[in-house]
Amino acid sequence: MNNLKIEYVDIGTIKPYCKNARHNDGEATEKVAASIKAFGFQQPILVDDNNVIITGHTRLKAALSLGIDKIPIAHAVNLTEEQIKAYRLADNRVAEYSTWDKELLNIELAEFETIDMSQFGFDLSVTGLDFGEDNSESEQIEEDTEDFHRDTTINQYNLFDYDDTRTDGKYNMPILQGVDHIPSDLQGFNYVLNKPDTSKGVHFFLDDYQFERIWQRPDFYIEKLLDFDCVLTPDFSLYLDMPIAMQVWNIYRSRLIGQIMQDYGITVIPTVSWSTKDSFDFCFDGLPKNATLAVSTIGVKQNKEQFQIWVDGMDEMIKRLSPIKIIVYGGKVEYDYKSIEVVYFDNATTERMKKNGR
Structure with a gap:
């Protein structure tokens, strides 16, 4: 069985996929850039044999915004061209079908309340959650859940493609x-x-x-x-x-x-x-x-x-x-x-x- 091999390459050698259907500008790039800045580049960009991105377009944009010269990549192993296209779409889509367990999340968040996070050199806002004293993170999760269900329904009826x-x-x-x-x-x-x-x-x-x-x-x-x-x-x-x-x-x-x-x-x-x-x-x-x-x-x-x-x-x-x-x-x-x-x-x-x- 072949394993993924991670290597660091010049960021200019990586090519975005020209038909990438996922919108990843604005807030998405900013959040990923904040995460990379806080935790480092912990997840490589997956590319094909021509260094065209399979997954990781937002990570590339975030790295460019941070002025990073070299980034970690991994080449896809044993995938045909058709499988690469299918995997690219599947990877973008599967995240839309995951939701939060609110009870477990609240327990996890509560553990941070007793810790002075400034000693670690980053702000918990990089997680994308709101840690205000008014428990707005719970409201945000509820809103995200509602958005998920709405987007799932819109996807099922292809309403994103409808142009009135x-x-x-x-x-x-x-x-x-x-x-x-x-x-x-x-x-x-x-x-x-x-x-x-x-x-x-x-x-x-x-x-x-x-x-x-x-x-x-x-x-x-x-x-x-x-x-x-x-x-x-x-x-x-x-x-x-x-x-x-x-x-x-x-x-x-x-x-x-x-x-x-x-x-x-x-x-x-x-x-x-x-x-x-x-x-x-x-x-x-x-x-x-x-x-x-x-x-x-x-x-x-x-x-x-x-x-x-x-x-x-x-x-x-x-x-x-x-x-x-x-x-x-x-x-x-x-x-x-x-x-x-x-x-x-x-x-x-x-x-x-x-x-x-x-």
């Missing part, structure tokens, strides 16, 4: 920018991690459970999509017997994931879905006009009612959005697209079943 200045319609659907693009081929999102073909576009015409993962961990999975030709937005289901509130929620999630992907610089083709005419009040909001759009024909041939719902939605989409190109996934149906360029992609699962004689 870029929304459309009654339900504030995130707005997507239009593109004029057709991929040479499509690959399902379920193959992105284990069989990626970045020359293709990525589609989400799958069972919802396959791509709930990208809603739960957008930054992690979107980073895996950066090198692909393009990405279609998730096709969260709109079942006919699904409450309207759930349909609005699924359209919103598709739009927000698409907007986040565009913010990462990915070429994003919006997937359009609808159910009955009641869904027309929201299902087209946030979508671009005069652009490439994607739709699915999977399941629309099952009966006349399903097909008529698809036709009604397609008519409305063309009327409202005037697409210049339409990607149709799932096979041809009898429909007059008029002068719009239409590109068909077969359902890969269906094609595999045909080849296997099913």
Whole structure:
């Protein structure tokens, strides 16, 4: 088993990770700088083989603010590039899920009341806790706990990524920018991690459970999509017997994931879905006009009612959005697209079943 080896290097040789998603300016850097000044540099910065930081961006900024020339580093051991990216995100995230045991903390704090800390040459404020006589540290801990629960909820709903200045319609659907693009081929999102073909576009015409993962961990999975030709937005289901509130929620999630992907610089083709005419009040909001759009024909041939719902939605989409190109996934149906360029992609699962004689 390989062990980490700590070495001291010139601070100028360490490179911040250019896509570091963690905000660590201001108070965070000041607190870490105070800790380093009081206790020394007790935790090395973890870097990859190119001296790019994996964990320790705040420590680097704190050291720079203190004018430190040499800092301790350790190189990651036996981690692939993908594991390094995942660990970098995980290390930033796990601290958000820890809380204080108030009773034990108060016992620990009480022990300092009988000690003259000035003899040790530092102030206990470097811990980030308030040691005033009014017991404000307990109030601060309660406030921090409340902040933790609020931030956890915000993270679960991806509200940090929501921008109310870029929304459309009654339900504030995130707005997507239009593109004029057709991929040479499509690959399902379920193959992105284990069989990626970045020359293709990525589609989400799958069972919802396959791509709930990208809603739960957008930054992690979107980073895996950066090198692909393009990405279609998730096709969260709109079942006919699904409450309207759930349909609005699924359209919103598709739009927000698409907007986040565009913010990462990915070429994003919006997937359009609808159910009955009641869904027309929201299902087209946030979508671009005069652009490439994607739709699915999977399941629309099952009966006349399903097909008529698809036709009604397609008519409305063309009327409202005037697409210049339409990607149709799932096979041809009898429909007059008029002068719009239409590109068909077969359902890969269906094609595999045909080849296997099913």
